[in-house]
Amino acid sequence: MSRRILKYAILGLLSKEDMSGYDITSEFKKAIGQFWSAKHSQIYVELKKLLEENSISQYIKMAGVKLEKKMYSLTTKGKEELRNWLLELDKNVETEKDIFALRLYFLKDIPTEEIPVLFNNQLKLRTEKLSFLKEQFSFHFGGEKNPLHLDAEALGHYFVLTKAISREENYINWLNKSLDIINKQESR
Amino acid sequence: MSRRILKYAILGLLSKEDMSGYDITSEFKKAIGQFWSAKHSQIYVELKKLLEENSISQYIKMAGVKLEKKMYSLTTKGKEELRNWLLELDKNVETEKDIFALRLYFLKDIPTEEIPVLFNNQLKLRTEKLSFLKEQFSFHFGGEKNPLHLDAEALGHYFVLTKAISREENYINWLNKSLDIINKQESR
């Protein structure tokens, strides 16, 4: 993988507001999780490291009577590091790994009758994901189709959601086109 | 990551023809590298492991006078494993990691004048990649737009290339739309 992306993902989230490890884990289940994610086990060790490196600081927030929730905020150093990272220009496009596409490349080893099964499974998964994303979009931006009035924070969210939605729509479109070719071939 | 995807990527490639570690490394720079890839260092250790596990077998092919090229082929076990893996149904869609989208989510921390710089850099990278993919497409499928006559092996290649091309076109489209919004906002 690339150089400490999780570090910057965490710094970026903390730049919006103070969060606990659990909060960060939850964020990765929402919009930004479409483009980066991590399990809680990885997040807790990264937070520990970031704290040691003084990129973030910690304080306790009581949740109920006994539960000490550990909250984190950016330090000056952390803010500086985030800002520098955000301005870095990518040198090349990394492989966007996709197991379904990989499988399909080996099409000749898949029995003909199984091919539509694989496609339909993928269509189902992608359609469900698209619904989830569209719900998220309505929830945050409602019927409002015009993003011109949004502030910078909301606009970041808007871009990421529209990106994820167009990615899934494009994926589904390609699946349908390809399945069409498969069906026409079979009746050759 | 998921369970030994590299193993199956290698088995799949070897199912097309016998290859050396170097050949496999080269394949990951072409079409299939859009959806899965690995460095030679990882490939050589995986080949060693696959050989020990009897999923592949090895023989020597002289390349020149001294150079012993190590060729690998699938064993019966390897073929069986590949076939089973190809029929597995995905249970969920994995995060397709994208650093540019991640950065953009943190838009509010990017100075306004730097935003178009980031977009233009990404547009350049994606446009270059699209050109590469279209060249690959012409090379393999020429002016021929009709895939109905292709055999299973060529069709797998066709699907993967059209997938990669539509992914990049869609990406560029979203970049242009988003940059448009940015420009309109600035002159608000």
Added chain:
DNA sequence: TCCAACATGTAACAAGTTACATGATTTG
């Protein structure tokens, strides 16, 4: 004859997953 591409490997390290482990709080 030089240089790019061909060819193969190991070591150290970083990143990511799965499983184990425990306890508190909220909601029905």
Added chain:
DNA sequence: CAAATCATGTAACTTGTTACATGTTGGA
């Protein structure tokens, strides 16, 4: 009062990257 969710952590292991290391072959 039970179950779901909130909340935090560690250990073992797998996967992936970067750097180190070396030698051959083909073409300009």
